[in-house]
Amino acid sequence: MRGAILAAVSLTALAAAAPASAATLNLLIWEAYINEEILADFTGETGIEVRQTFYDSGDARDEILSDPNSNVDVVVTNENGAKLYGNRGIIMALDRKNVPALADYAESWTKRCGGYGVPYLWGTMGILYRSDAITTPPSSWADIMKPAESLRGxxxxxxxxxxxxxxxxxxxxxxxxxxxxxxxxxxxxLMKAQRPYVLTYDYVVTSIQSADKGPKIYMALGYSGDQYTLNGKVGAPGLWRYVVPREGTLSWLDCITVSERSQNRDLALKLVDYISNARNGARNATKLNMPTASTAALALLPEDVRSDPEIYAAPEILAKSQLQEELTVQSVQARRRIISSLAQLSDAR
Structure with a gap:
């Protein structure tokens, strides 16, 4: 799977590099998941360079974060990861003393990061579709799990x-x-029956950039906000759209955290606080077209953004959404075997 390959490459790069100097911080994050101007301004104001390493799956991120030789200072992880790695002593406990911006976040959000991170961005999972190829928007998970013949491949x-x-x-x-x-x-x-219709098991933001695969993708599993990233990648605003199926979905939250292994923890805390303050939280949410969990940042956004259903899910959607919980070791192993076998069969084809 590409996620595993990416993890191996990133691990090598992070381990081979010298630990971040006083003027450099290593940020582990999804691709296209932060307003680059915020990082540039941070460097301009502090003289500290921020070096990004991208992952394209939670499994790839976790492999990097678990490696004691990877020189990660700051990482964006999901809420389960924040709790898991916090409890293992891999990431730091964060509070209003070491990250003052936490005062702008309601307890209902901060408790989901388990005391080990600042709520970063949140959203739902759903179906992404190319509107020129699919003229009737999908409305059910059956549309992607039991697809029409025209979607084969x-x-x-x-x-x-x-x-x-x-x-x-x-x-x-x-x-x-x-x-x-x-x-x-x-x-x-269900997944095995769907497999002949699947072109790739790579994350769509990664696969859309492939000259061989990108033009052939008409529908994808993805996150709210991915449609804007995809449209930016292909240079066609409005081409890719996003829907949450009527059966319900996952409501996710990402947290920005600091590694306990960082050689520059004070600077890493400064970066997290800078990214999380009201002004930059609003800038980030506006640039990425994704919802902020900061009450102060939300107040800075225009009403048309706050009321956009493609950005802020409607209450009836959230009412049917589930939150992630920690899985058993046996479940994780079984799930990984399943998805690995499907991906390998797809690659072989």
């Missing part, structure tokens, strides 16, 4: 052990956090 799924199972599990009426073998087997049967 035109779907991009995802090789992450958690998010890859959202579509089949919700379609089955099950919890996205299912651990039992019977439920996972039922999900696997």
């Amino acid at each position: 035109h779907i991009a799924m995802y090789d992450d052990h958690a998010e890859a199972f959202v579509a089949p599990l919700v379609l089955l009426g099950k919890s996205v956090n299912a651990n039992d073998n019977e439920t996972l087997k039922a999900a696997f049967e």
Whole structure:
């Protein structure tokens, strides 16, 4: 899987590089997931360079973060990752003393990062579709899991052990956090039947940039906000659109955290606080067309942005959304075996 390859490459690069100097911080983050002007301004104001390393799946990120030789200072992880790695002593506990910007976030948000991160951006999972190829917007997870014949070889799924199972599990009426073998087997049967229609199991933001695969992708599993990134990558505003299926979905939250292994923790805390303050939280949300969890930043956004349903999910959608919970080790292993086997079969084809 590409995620595993990316992880290996990134691990090598981060381990081979000298630890970040007093003038450099290493940020582990999704591609196109921060307003570059914020980092440039931080460097201009402090003289500290921020070097980004990208991952394209949660599994790839976790492999990098778990390696004691990777020189990560700041990392964006999901809420489960923040709690898991915080409890393992891999990332720092954060509070209003070491990150003053936390005062701008409601407790309902901060508690989801477990005391080990600042809420970064949040959203839902759903279906991305190319509006010139699919004229009737998808409305159900069945549209991607049991696709029309015209979509054979035109779907991009995802090789992450958690998010890859959202579509089949919700379609089955099950919890996205299912651990039992019977439920996972039922999900696997759906995924196996879908496989002939899947062009790639690479994250769509990665695969859309492939000259061979990109033009062939008509529908994809993805996150709210990905449509704007895809349109920017292909240079066609409005081409890619996003919907949340009627059965419900996953409501996710990412947290920005500081590595306990960082040689420059004070500077890393300064960067996290800078990114998380009200002004930059609003700048980030506006640039990425994604929702901020900062109450102060939200107040700085224009009303048309705050009321945009493609950015801020409607209450009825959130009411049907599930939150991620920590999976059992056995469940994670089973899920990884399933998605790995599907991806390998796809690559072989």
